[in-house]
Amino acid sequence: MSSSSKAASDLNPRTTHYEFLGPPGALAITIGVPAMTYALYFGCSESHGGCPPPIDTALILDSLSNPSWWKGLWDTKAALAYLAWYAFIVVAWVILPGDWVDGVPMRNGVTKKYKINAFSTALLTFGVVAGVIYRYGPEPLTFIYDHWLGLVTASILMAVVQGLGCYLASFRKGALLALGGNSGNPIYDFYIGRELNPSIGSFDLKSFNELRPGLILWALIDVGMVCEQAIRRGGFAKVTDSMWLVVAFQLFYVIDALYNEPAILTTMDITTDGFGFMLAVGDLAWVPFVYSLQARYLVFNQIELGPINTALIVLVNLAGYYIFRAANGEKNDFRNGRNTKNLQYMTTESGRKLLTSGWWGRSRHPNYMGDLLMAFAWSLPTGFNTPITYFYVTYFAVLLIHRERRDSEACKIKYGKDWDKYKKLVPWRIIPYVY
Structure with a gap:
């Protein structure tokens, strides 16, 4: 073995301990998380019979075997809207000022620097949204409720693309791998994350996704649910106290996390876990579309x-x-x-x-x-x-x-x-x- 190969194997040892029951568990979760995200929509939706709707096994099996049902998961307008949203967040990361903060030193002796401007990105987002509502009323934000299913699909596809791209890129020379993601099994390593900190120049994909596109979108979705209920009830003054309460709690949580952005740099997600499908689908799809379930429910079950x-x-x-x-x-x-x-x-x-x-x-x-x-x-x-x-x-x-x-x-x-x-x-x- 050459000295360079030995150095690489010492720095990136083979993973010998599996989590999540190994490759079968990783495959089950890779399929299960998107499936559950869809299930929570179909199982709690006014357009599909309530929360939960009446169980009709024959209808479910018929739908799953019907190509038209699967085509219905795709929504071009929603996909373009999601891409525009992600692009907006990336551009905001680039153009908005922010301090560069040292992360935890990595085992190769390198200390990465992270740009801290998630809070200002959120302020910019909320400012744009406030301007849209002031100019056009709540109607534009009802797009989120009307195109929910397509937005979920777009976010899951983005997670698949990122997870696969990062997995393939991790085989380049010099990549620092996650200690838990170098098993050699492609299913497991794709899911758990093979490379520790995949980056494009100074743009660190893992820390970026951790807070910005999913967490801020969660807040934006909540605002969209308020707008949907306001349309139905005749104005913001008639929005239910339950809706205001859920949205206030969750907005505060999101803003608090964004304001304390440097705190994530010492978390296990950043210091230990690789960036693969697990974190990608969690950040991009699960957080915004599952965590906002209560606000979506209160749109059509209005509780005082x-x-x-x-x-x-x-x-x-x-x-x-x-x-x-x-x-x-x-x-x-x-x-x-x-x-x-x-x-x-x-x-x-x-x-x-x-x-x-x-x-x-x-x-x-x-x-x-x-x-x-x-x-x-x-x-x-x-x-x-x-x-x-x-x-x-x-x-x-x-x-x-x-x-x-x-x-x-x-x-x-x-x-x-x-x-x-x-x-x-x-x-x-x-x-x-x-x-």
């Missing part, structure tokens, strides 16, 4: 909550946000050498410190508990007529449990016996005395 129910739901959301921010604040301060609350901690053999008091003494991931409370608050305004609008919080719980277990496995490798000691000091994974 009243002041008391509204106040209670607001309290649930505020409690979740407080826990989420307070926990992350403690962690970030401690990592940066500030311990103003005199929090207790244990020191590992490697010299690293693990918090054992404050929010991080209550559970190993108290921020996840805050996230789950907020997700629950987003579903509460839809009432209890259907479990489908609670899909998000159910899915999110499964996602966070899986992520917590991935993190625990990584920490076991990183800290060894010290991790076992830490787990005795902080026994609860996410919710104290529950899990």
Whole structure:
């Protein structure tokens, strides 16, 4: 073996541990995520009989075997609109000013720089939308509701193109691969992401997709649902309190994430995972079109909550946000050498410190508990007529449990016996005395 080949194999070792049950699981999720995105539309849609509609197995099988049904998933106007949206976001990244921030040093010794301007991109987007509504009224934004299915298809196709393009590009000489995405199995590596940080010059595709095209589109979709309901009810003043509540919660969450953009640079998505179909379809299709399900439901199931129910739901959301921010604040301060609350901690053999008091003494991931409370608050305004609008919080719980277990496995490798000691000091994974 030549020295250059050996260096490459040392830097990019073969992946020997599978996640998601290996290639069969990766294939199932690759098919399942788009299928579930469509299913949540057909299973909760006024044009298809309600939420859920009456189950007619014969009709479902007939539709799936009919080429016309499959052709109906395509919408040229929606595809062009989605491409225009993605192009707009890319151009905004290029032309809007932003600080260049260092990421976490990578194992090849390189520290990437990331342009931070997601928040200003959102402000530009909201400014354009406000101008359109002021000039033309809410009608233009109803395009989103009317062309929902085509927009979903366009976003999924974009994810497929990006996932496949990044997989093929990862075979070029000098590419830094994700430690978990170099198994040699094309199905698995395409799904999980083979290259760690695919980039075009200074344009990092993974960090760009993480916040901009999907997250801002989620907010834009919510605004579109308000506009659709306003048309039906005779103006914005008659939009239901449940719709305003869902949109306010979700817009605040999106804006908060965009404003704190540098925080994503230390997340597992950026530092550890490769960029493949998993992240692409999640960022581009799943986030905007699944997370906005509650707002879409409230377009055709218009619920008035009243002041008391509204106040209670607001309290649930505020409690979740407080826990989420307070926990992350403690962690970030401690990592940066500030311990103003005199929090207790244990020191590992490697010299690293693990918090054992404050929010991080209550559970190993108290921020996840805050996230789950907020997700629950987003579903509460839809009432209890259907479990489908609670899909998000159910899915999110499964996602966070899986992520917590991935993190625990990584920490076991990183800290060894010290991790076992830490787990005795902080026994609860996410919710104290529950899990």
